[in-house]
Amino acid sequence: MPGAPKEPLDEIPLPARARRLETWLTRSRGPTAANERHCAGFGWWHGAEALRVLIRVDRRVESQWGIGYRSEAVARGALAAVEARAK
Numbered sequence: 001m002p003g004a005p006k007e008p009l010d011e012i013p014l015p016a017r018a019r020r021l022e023t024w025l026t027r028s029r030g031p032t033a034a035n036e037r038h039c040a041g042f043g044w045w046h047g048a049e050a051l052r053v054l055i056r057v058d059r060r061v062e063s064q065w066g067i068g069y070r071s072e073a074v075a076r077g078a079l080a081a082v083e084a085r086a087k
Contacts, residue, residue: 014050022057027064048086051079 011017054075061068 013046015046015053018050018053018057022053022060025057025060025064030065048079048082051075051082055079 012020055072058068058072058075062072
């Protein structure tokens with residue numbers, strides 16, 4: 001995507017990071033300021049796969065904590081944009 005930062009090659013892939021977040025989110029975790037996270041869809045390698053995992057995580061956050069609807073909507077919008085560019 002024009003203007004997007006380069007994908008960091010020295011970090012774990014986005015899908016693996018998203019799966020770690022999914023594993024970290026247990027029923028015993030509560031919504032705290034320290035638990036906030038950020039995701040952006042820059043079209044990086046396997047970005048669509050990571051967004052699908054994050055959408056799944058957001059749905060769990062919604063059911064467990066009652067928050068996450070907006071971040072799910074952002075992730076869904078980013079996924080739609082990524083999929084549209086891939087066509």
